[in-house]
Amino acid sequence: MKLLKLSLLFLFFILVSVVIINQNTQEQSSNVAVNNLSIHSSEFLENKTSLKGEFKPILTLPAWDFQGFEDRLFVYYNGTLKVYNVKSGKLLLNVTPVYDYYFSNRYAYIKTDNGSFVLNYETLRLAPIDTDKNVEYAFNLGNCRITAREKSILVNSQVFTFNSPPKVAFFPNGFVVYGLYKDRETRVIFFDERCNILNDTIISNYPLVCKVVDHKIFFIRRGLFAVNQSKFPKLKGEQVLHEYLSMSSVYLFNSKGQEIASLGMGGIIGFYNNTLYSFKVNPDYCDELIKFYLSNKPLEKQCFSISHYSGWFVSQGTFGDFGDGFMAFAYWGFSGESGTAYNYLCVYVYDKRLNCIPYYSGTKRVSPIDEIKAWSRYFAIIPRGSGEVVVYEVR
Numbered sequence: 001m002k003l004l005k006l007s008l009l010f011l012f013f014i015l016v017s018v019v020i021i022n023q024n025t026q027e028q029s030s031n032v033a034v035n036n037l038s039i040h041s042s043e044f045l046e047n048k049t050s051l052k053g054e055f056k057p058i059l060t061l062p063a064w065d066f067q068g069f070e071d072r073l074f075v076y077y078n079g080t081l082k083v084y085n086v087k088s089g090k091l092l093l094n095v096t097p098v099y100d101y102y103f104s105n106r107y108a109y110i111k112t113d114n115g116s117f118v119l120n121y122e123t124l125r126l127a128p129i130d131t132d133k134n135v136e137y138a139f140n141l142g143n144c145r146i147t148a149r150e151k152s153i154l155v156n157s158q159v160f161t162f163n164s165p166p167k168v169a170f171f172p173n174g175f176v177v178y179g180l181y182k183d184r185e186t187r188v189i190f191f192d193e194r195c196n197i198l199n200d201t202i203i204s205n206y207p208l209v210c211k212v213v214d215h216k217i218f219f220i221r222r223g224l225f226a227v228n229q230s231k232f233p234k235l236k237g238e239q240v241l242h243e244y245l246s247m248s249s250v251y252l253f254n255s256k257g258q259e260i261a262s263l264g265m266g267g268i269i270g271f272y273n274n275t276l277y278s279f280k281v282n283p284d285y286c287d288e289l290i291k292f293y294l295s296n297k298p299l300e301k302q303c304f305s306i307s308h309y310s311g312w313f314v315s316q317g318t319f320g321d322f323g324d325g326f327m328a329f330a331y332w333g334f335s336g337e338s339g340t341a342y343n344y345l346c347v348y349v350y351d352k353r354l355n356c357i358p359y360y361s362g363t364k365r366v367s368p369i370d371e372i373k374a375w376s377r378y379f380a381i382i383p384r385g386s387g388e389v390v391v392y393e394v395r
Contacts, residue, residue: 055328055347055355055394059089063382063389067103068375069121073391074108076101081110083124086378086391093124102137102148105212106170109137136165141175144195153177156195162187169210169217171255174198176217180206186219190257199257205249211321213271215255220269223247224317226366233314233336243332243366245317246281266290268329270322272350277327279304279348281315289348306344306356312336319367323374325350326394330359330369330381343368345381347394 059073061084067074072092073084081101083093100111108119109129117126118139131138136148146168147154153166155177160166164180174192181187184206190198203219211218224245231238245267252260266280266288276292286303293299307313314336320329331344341364346356359368363384371382380391 055392057390058393059084059086059391061389061391062387064387065101065103066371066373066380066382066389067105067108067121068373068378068380068391069106070376071378072121073380073389074103074119074121075389076103077387081108081119086393093119095119095126104139104168104170107139109139137168139168141170142193144175144191144193146175146177148177151179153179155191158195158197160187160189167210169212171212171215171217173215174255176210176255176257178208178210178219188219188253188257190253190255198255201257201259203251205251208251216260216271217253217255218269218271219251219253221249222267222319223249224267224319224367231339240365243317245319245367246283246315248278250276252276261292261294263292265292267318268320268322268327270327270348270350272322272325277322277348277350279318279320279327279329279331281317281331281333283314283316287315304354306331306346306354307333307342309335309340309342311338313342316365317367319369319372320346321372321374321379323379323394324376326374326377328372328374328379328392328394330367330372331356332363332365332368334365341365345369347379347392349394 061075062077063075065076071086073086075082079098080096081098082091084091095110098110098112102109106121110117116129116131118129119126129138129140134149139146145156148166150165151163152159152161162179162181166177166179168175168177176190178186178188186203186206186208188203189200192198205221208219208221222245226241226243228239229242230236231240248265248267248269250265250269251262254260265278268279270277274294278290280288280290289302289304291300313333315333318329318331320327327348329346331346334341343359344356345359348354368384369381370384373380377394378391380389382389
């Protein structure tokens with residue numbers, strides 16, 4: 001009889017264990033449909049990894065503008081263009097005086113006392129190019145001649161008009177020019193390496209920043225806005241400037257001008273393994289890491305936490321860029337109870353870790369950085385209100 005009771009008790013524990021395991025499994029794999037997309041809830045992502053050796057500043061230079069390429073940094077400051085090796089800090093090229101310049105993703109145009117030149121980022125070769133005083137920039141690409149003026153661009157003998165100074169970005173097998181066309185519209189024209197038009201299209205948004213990744217190009221409209229608000233939410237009193245950046249519009253094309261995706265994401269986006277990543281802040285509920293698979297898999301959202309402040313925290317924005325295998329971004333917000341501002345500088349290595357360090361730049365409820373660009377395994381920032389660029393290496 002005692003043996004029978006023990007056997008029944010043992011079976012009861014097994015059944016309870018199976019129910020618990022099955023319940024946990026269902027919770028981990030639960031999916032809910034929202035706006036015809038499947039949103040998968042996964043493990044909470046939190047900044048809790050030791051930062052020692054994860055990313056650190058390796059170079060600080062005076063700069064008004066900069067561009068990264070492989071292991072090099074191209075810097076413009078006070079009429080001088082310099083090129084540095086990022087790892088060693090060695091000066092590779094110094095051009096002065098420079099009266100005008102234009103940084104693209106592969107080449108730079110510079111105007112000097114001795115004429116105008118195109119600087120190849122890969123070879124560091126300066127090639128002379130004939131221009132006149134009204135030219136914004138000019139490039140030679142094989143048999144293609146690209147000449148930009150204030151509100152037009154000449155591609156060989158073809159003239160294309162815009163309502164703003166046009167910009168250019170280069171692919172391995174072609175290029176794209178874009179600029180304001182009508183009210184809050186961007187005209188985007190894709191060319192092959194022989195100057196043949198592949199597509200002439202309109203994006204119903206402006207202004208846009210672009211990011212070229214191999215044979216793809218991202219056009220991004222960051223939804224940054226500023227407003228004077230009460231220092232303490234829901235209370236009347238002192239008004240202070242607040243900046244918010246919680247949403248971006250993303251338009252992804254291939255080098256032939258075919259649209260791959262168009263969607264709204266968070267303030268910072270990334271791209272890895274055919275998947276779009278984004279960090280989105282939400283004032284009223286959890287901040288989210290979003291994954292959008294180009295292979296038509298379900299959209300995934302995952303809560304994340306950066307600030308270790310345990311009270312009422314108001315998330316304001318994320319602002320950043322992405323390199324090879326990582327996203328780098330600033331994150332800012334404030335305590336709704338004490339009014340204390342919290343700024344962070346973060347690196348997210350895709351699907352592995354999120355690392356953030358407190359970043360005190362002296363700013364309050366605004367983005368702590370004016371500019372950020374990421375490339376290869378590096379990213380660089382211009383701190384708010386400073387005239388210098390700080391380069392970090394991601395390990």
